[in-house]
Every structure is written in structure tokens, then in C-alpha cells.
Amino acid sequence: MSAAAPRAPGALARWWDSDLAYSFRRSPVAVAAALMLLVILFGAALAPWVAPHNPLDLASLNLMDSRIPPVWDAEGQSSFPLGTDDQGRDILSGILYGVRISLVIGVGAVLFAVVVGIAAGLLAGYAGGAVDAVLMRIADIQLTFPAILIALLVDGVVTAALPQEMHERLKVQVLIFSIGISFWPQFARTVRGSTLVERGREYVMAARVIGLSSGRIMLTHILPNVLGPVFVIGTLTLGLAIVTEATLSFLGVGLPPSSPSVGTLIRIGNDFLFSGEWWMTIFPGLALVLLVLSINLLGDWLRDALNPKLR
Amino acid sequence: MAEGRIVLEAIEASRSFDVSRPWLQRMVAREGRRVLRAVDAVSFAVTVGRTLSLVGESGCGKSTVGRLAVGLYEPSGGEIRFEGQSLSTARAQPALRRRMNMIFQDPYASLNPRWRVSDIVAEPIRAFRLLSGRDVQDRVGQLLTQVGLSPRDGEKYPHEFSGGQRQRVSIARALSSEPEFLVCDEPTSALDVSVQAQILNLMRDLQARMQITYLFISHNLAVVRHMSDLLGVMYLGRIVEYGPGESIFAAPRHPYTRLLLDAIPDLGMAGSTRARTPVGGEVPSPINPPSGCTFHPRCPLANARCRAEVPKHTRDGDVLAACHAVEEGRGAG
Known part of the structure; x- marks a missing residue:
């Protein structure tokens, strides 16, 4: 209703006025989840400045500091707020650096899956016929396996194919690739479905009449119209991807203890759970839960907010 | 005849x-x-x-x-x-x-909902490289005027128009490659x-x-x-x-x-x-x-x-x- 409003109020102001922003402000769960996520994101992004210690610097570790309980315990020390592990590594610092790696891998894997999925979905939906049949059967077959199994398999094969000395250096890239590969079918199927609908619309026909190439029609006309659901699935898949990475690291095929992710920390701590040193595994676990929970709550909100039937 | x-x-x-x-x-x-x-x-x-x-x-x-x-x-x-x-x-x-060009039946489906009207109308001009730079916008303004809309309407998205207005946009697009x-x-x-x-x-x-x-x-x-x-x-x-x-x-x-x-x-x-x-x-x-x-x-x-x-x-x-x-x-x- 702002027909007479002055032009170009700026992207931020326009966003604040949008339906989506309104629905965000009205949802306390979404706001809480976003705040939580922001805190975690800041902590992870600024880890080198906010963390009390550098867990990646092995020289700074002191075995004398090992197995110190959290600060509120009688034996706790103020320099290790959440205690230390068996190597004398500060748990809080480990979590901050670990969340950082987990997020990088999670976001990287989802972006990879989104790019592959969108490309396959657009191609299958727009070209149809044999291309569609082949791409979608590959996706169907992959969907019959659990994603974690695919990720485990791809990770194993890629790692075996790489020379020994590159394993540690390329571990993050390998994980992004193997987790990303295991999630592309969801995106491909969604994009294909929307593409089938959009392809039959008259605006696509109008573009074909003036002789635009199929590639240009897919990228400039269809792609912007199929991105909505991709955002929702992307957000929800981010939570899954982070959990998958944590699971792989927990199983010992993920990141090594020298550059631990949250999953690696949980695995290390797991060995000491029954000897009473619960903080080593509970705190990283809690961090993982909060991270994934806030992402999923935001994803749920986004799904509902973008669904016109639920308005 | x-x-x-x-x-x-x-x-x-x-x-x-x-x-x-x-x-x-x-x-x-x-x-x-x-x-x-x-x-x-x-x-x-x-x-x-x-x-x-x-x-x-x-x-x-x-x-x-x-x-x-x-x-x-x-x-x-x-x-x-x-x-x-x-x-x-x-x-x-x-x-x-x-x-040659075409005008379609459904004015709600024939304009890409994610494109500004000026881009929709300019699409054939750009596809055939008839004009470039500022000339494109001038021509789009002309075309919109020709079909009874205002050049400033180019800023808007299709959903801001009524069915008849959208059909005018559609006609402007069809005419843009002359x-x-x-x-x-x-x-x-x-x-x-x-x-x-x-x-x-x-x-x-x-x-x-x-x-x-x-x-x-x-x-x-x-x-x-x-x-x-x-x-x-x-x-x-x-x-x-x-x-x-x-x-x-x-x-x-x-x-x-x-x-x-x-x-x-x-x-x-x-x-x-x-x-x-x-x-x-x-x-x-x-x-x-x-x-x-x-x-x-x-x-x-x-x-x-x-x-x-x-x-x-x-x-x-x-x-x-x-x-x-x-x-x-x-x-x-």
C-alpha cells in the first residue's frame, strides 16, 4: 500500500517491511533461534580472538592442565571455564574452534549439494525425456541409501584415492564433497518439480519465441522462480549436514584430533564419560545440539513463512 | 483480398x-x-x-x-x-x-513474476541486441507510453498490475523488437x-x-x-x-x-x-x-x-x- 511512497527506500528497509520480516518478528521461536545462532556464529567466527586458548597450537598444551573440571567445580580453574580434556586442551576453546570447522563443512556441503542439485533438477525438468529419466533414476537409487552411508562411502573412496600426505591437508574439502554428494537428490527433485511447472508457463514460451537459448531460459527465467523451496530445504539440510559431519568425526573418519570438530571432541570425551570426566563430551554435545536446534527451528519457521497455505 | x-x-x-x-x-x-x-x-x-x-x-x-x-x-x-x-x-x-512475436492468453502467467516490467519489455531488445545502454530504458519508456502505461511503471513487478495492465505490458514486450x-x-x-x-x-x-x-x-x-x-x-x-x-x-x-x-x-x-x-x-x-x-x-x-x-x-x-x-x-x- 505504499504506492505514493518515495522511491527506492533501500534494500534493508524494504526487507524490514516485507511479509517475511513481519512473520519473523511475530515468531518468538524464530527470533530466539536466530539470536542463539548469531551468538554461536559470532563465537565461531571470532574464535581466535574470544577463545581463551588456541587448541590448534599443540606446543601450548601442558599435560599438567589435563582433566580439569569446569570452573564451578571445587577443582576448577578460572582459565579453563569448561574444563580441559586428557591432553590439557581447554574445552571452551575447542568448542569455539570446532563449531567453526563444523559450520564451514556444513555450509560448504550444503552449497555443493545445492549447486549440483539445482543443475541436475533444472536440466532434468527442462530437457525431460532421457536426460530426466537418467538423472532422476540416479537420484532415486541414491535416496534408497541413508545419506550417512553415502557420505561414509564417498569419504572412504576419495581418501583412499588421495596420496597419504594430502589426507590431513584436504580433509575439510573431502568432507564437504562427500557430505554434499549425499544430499544433492533432495534439491534435484524439488527443483525438477518446480521446473516442470514453470516450463509450461507462458513467460517461458515468450522467451522461446524470441529465440533465447535453453541455457539462458533456465538460468534467467526458471531459476529465480524455483529458488524459494531450495532455501527452505537448504536450511533444514544444513542441520543434517552438520550432524553428518559430527557423526563421521565421532566414528573417527572425520577430522583428526589435531584439528578437532565438535564431533571429534565428543568422541575424545566419550572415552572418559564413565570415568567421571563428563564435561569433556557433554559440553561439545550441548554446543552441537544448540547449533543444530537453532538452525532447524529457523528452517521450520522459514518453511511455514514461505508456505502461502499456512498464512 | x-x-x-x-x-x-x-x-x-x-x-x-x-x-x-x-x-x-x-x-x-x-x-x-x-x-x-x-x-x-x-x-x-x-x-x-x-x-x-x-x-x-x-x-x-x-x-x-x-x-x-x-x-x-x-x-x-x-x-x-x-x-x-x-x-x-x-x-x-x-x-x-x-x-515475429506472440501475445499470450494468460496475463498472469505470461510475465515472469521475478522480473521488473522494464526488464520484461526490454528482453527482446536485449536478445536481438537492437539497442544498448540508456537507449534501452528510453525505448522501454516509449513502448510503455505507447500501450497506455507510464514509463515509471517499468520499476514495478507484474503482481502490482491488474490483468488488463499486464496484457498491456505483454503487448509492449511483443512490440519491442518492432x-x-x-x-x-x-x-x-x-x-x-x-x-x-x-x-x-x-x-x-x-x-x-x-x-x-x-x-x-x-x-x-x-x-x-x-x-x-x-x-x-x-x-x-x-x-x-x-x-x-x-x-x-x-x-x-x-x-x-x-x-x-x-x-x-x-x-x-x-x-x-x-x-x-x-x-x-x-x-x-x-x-x-x-x-x-x-x-x-x-x-x-x-x-x-x-x-x-x-x-x-x-x-x-x-x-x-x-x-x-x-x-x-x-x-x-
Whole structure:
């Protein structure tokens, strides 16, 4: 209703006025989840400045500091707020650096899956016929396996194919690739479905009449119209991807203890759970839960907010 | 009618679609391929600056003819010529492709909802590299003014417009490459009656000013009467009557044309002495069309010959009609 409003109020102001922003402000769960996520994101992004210690610097570790309980315990020390592990590594610092790696891998894997999925979905939906049949059967077959199994398999094969000395250096890239590969079918199927609908619309026909190439029609006309659901699935898949990475690291095929992710920390701590040193595994676990929970709550909100039937 | 250069010509053009079920289901049910003949040996010619209208009930193949005429479909038989060249050859050349465009039926689906109106209108200009830089925006402003919108409307998105305004945007886009030939596929059928007249008048205006040739597709005879120089009446993929609009409206030959004209609730015809022949029934399936003249199950004049033999076009004055009854001189009302 702002027909007479002055032009170009700026992207931020326009966003604040949008339906989506309104629905965000009205949802306390979404706001809480976003705040939580922001805190975690800041902590992870600024880890080198906010963390009390550098867990990646092995020289700074002191075995004398090992197995110190959290600060509120009688034996706790103020320099290790959440205690230390068996190597004398500060748990809080480990979590901050670990969340950082987990997020990088999670976001990287989802972006990879989104790019592959969108490309396959657009191609299958727009070209149809044999291309569609082949791409979608590959996706169907992959969907019959659990994603974690695919990720485990791809990770194993890629790692075996790489020379020994590159394993540690390329571990993050390998994980992004193997987790990303295991999630592309969801995106491909969604994009294909929307593409089938959009392809039959008259605006696509109008573009074909003036002789635009199929590639240009897919990228400039269809792609912007199929991105909505991709955002929702992307957000929800981010939570899954982070959990998958944590699971792989927990199983010992993920990141090594020298550059631990949250999953690696949980695995290390797991060995000491029954000897009473619960903080080593509970705190990283809690961090993982909060991270994934806030992402999923935001994803749920986004799904509902973008669904016109639920308005 | 023979004056002027022929812009678009269809020579016995046909188009079939394969509507078979998937291979596995066909094997299980032991049935063969099924083919739908949407357009069956259709011939016509439109001269420059004129309008040929195609009318018929839904499913008669008129939209398919429209899509054939701009090259969205290849004809599966016969030929379509643009400026004397086969259409597929013509469309291979951007210079010729620029000269044809299309206006669509549904103004809610024919504009990309994620694009600004200025980009929508400029798309053909950019695709054919007609202008560049600031000139594009100036031209878009001109075009929007020409179709009765404001140049400032270019900033907006399609959802901010009404159906009639969107159709104006659609027309502006179609005009932006300065085409000489436009296919209009039911451009007003999704609009309110009051808006229909505005859009039709706009289109006639533009035609008079720029000598545009129209292939106009509609199921609405009142609209067609307003627009056409030439008229083709289609039934089940064939043109059953073809000739100058006035001649056909004054004295329809084919029983189907008479049925369509009778169906117009027109006060002027209330006192007409012409007998009204109410013809019921639905259009038969084009997958399995009736034998002989495909109109015979609904035709009041049908006899044994109509059921067996496909009628050829016969000339009556300046009108061509495909009907045994007309040819034999029976039933000429």
C-alpha cells in the first residue's frame, strides 16, 4: 500500500517491511533461534580472538592442565571455564574452534549439494525425456541409501584415492564433497518439480519465441522462480549436514584430533564419560545440539513463512 | 483480398502429438502408440497489415496453429512460410526471428513474476541486441507510453498490475523488437469485458499505425468480428470455412459456422428470419476422430456421404467451405 511512497527506500528497509520480516518478528521461536545462532556464529567466527586458548597450537598444551573440571567445580580453574580434556586442551576453546570447522563443512556441503542439485533438477525438468529419466533414476537409487552411508562411502573412496600426505591437508574439502554428494537428490527433485511447472508457463514460451537459448531460459527465467523451496530445504539440510559431519568425526573418519570438530571432541570425551570426566563430551554435545536446534527451528519457521497455505 | 505481400502462409500444415502412455504401461495393456492430430492439413495466407482470425471451440487446434506460426512447434507435415521462406529456415536467422512475436492468453502467467516490467519489455531488445545502454530504458519508456502505461511503471513487478495492465505490458514486450507479424493467442479471453474492448482497440490502433500483420486466435466471435479481415473457422484440427470476415458473418456456409454464429446472444439477431439450428454435443476426441467429415455426429445436414467421405474445400464466392452439403447445394439456409 505504499504506492505514493518515495522511491527506492533501500534494500534493508524494504526487507524490514516485507511479509517475511513481519512473520519473523511475530515468531518468538524464530527470533530466539536466530539470536542463539548469531551468538554461536559470532563465537565461531571470532574464535581466535574470544577463545581463551588456541587448541590448534599443540606446543601450548601442558599435560599438567589435563582433566580439569569446569570452573564451578571445587577443582576448577578460572582459565579453563569448561574444563580441559586428557591432553590439557581447554574445552571452551575447542568448542569455539570446532563449531567453526563444523559450520564451514556444513555450509560448504550444503552449497555443493545445492549447486549440483539445482543443475541436475533444472536440466532434468527442462530437457525431460532421457536426460530426466537418467538423472532422476540416479537420484532415486541414491535416496534408497541413508545419506550417512553415502557420505561414509564417498569419504572412504576419495581418501583412499588421495596420496597419504594430502589426507590431513584436504580433509575439510573431502568432507564437504562427500557430505554434499549425499544430499544433492533432495534439491534435484524439488527443483525438477518446480521446473516442470514453470516450463509450461507462458513467460517461458515468450522467451522461446524470441529465440533465447535453453541455457539462458533456465538460468534467467526458471531459476529465480524455483529458488524459494531450495532455501527452505537448504536450511533444514544444513542441520543434517552438520550432524553428518559430527557423526563421521565421532566414528573417527572425520577430522583428526589435531584439528578437532565438535564431533571429534565428543568422541575424545566419550572415552572418559564413565570415568567421571563428563564435561569433556557433554559440553561439545550441548554446543552441537544448540547449533543444530537453532538452525532447524529457523528452517521450520522459514518453511511455514514461505508456505502461502499456512498464512 | 489478393492485394499486398503475403507475410505468413501455411500450406497443408499438420501437427500431431504423441500422447501414448509410457512404454511399460503400453506393453502391459498391449496397446499401440496413440497419436493426436491437433492440426490437420491447414492452409491459409495472411497479407501485410491484415488480420487473420481463427475461431473454434476449445481443443480445435487453433492455439497449435498459433504456435506453429511462430515456430514454437515444427509442423509434422506440410509447410509454414514466413516471407516466402520456410519457417524453420527463417527462424534460424535472428533478423527474421525479430520480425515475429506472440501475445499470450494468460496475463498472469505470461510475465515472469521475478522480473521488473522494464526488464520484461526490454528482453527482446536485449536478445536481438537492437539497442544498448540508456537507449534501452528510453525505448522501454516509449513502448510503455505507447500501450497506455507510464514509463515509471517499468520499476514495478507484474503482481502490482491488474490483468488488463499486464496484457498491456505483454503487448509492449511483443512490440519491442518492432515485429511485423504478431500471433495473438486469445489475448483478451482472460480479461473483463470492459477491459477487452480497450485492449482490442489498442491492438487495432497499433496495427493501423505500424502495418502489423496479426494472426488472431479466439473462441469469441464478437471479438473476432471486431478484429478480422480474414476468418478461418476451425473444427477438430481442420479449417472448415475460410474467407473474408464480412462475407462469412453475412452468409455463413458451413453448418458449424452457422452453429457458432447462432450461439452468440446478440440482440440484433433477435428478429432474424434465419432458422436457428440448436446443435448439441461435445467436440469429439481428436485422438479418435469420427470418420468422413468430422463434424457429422453434430451436423443437422449429415447424410451417408458425410459419414464416409472427407469433404474437400469448395469455393463459393470468395469463401472456401469444406462441406458436402454446401457443395451439393442442399441446406444452404
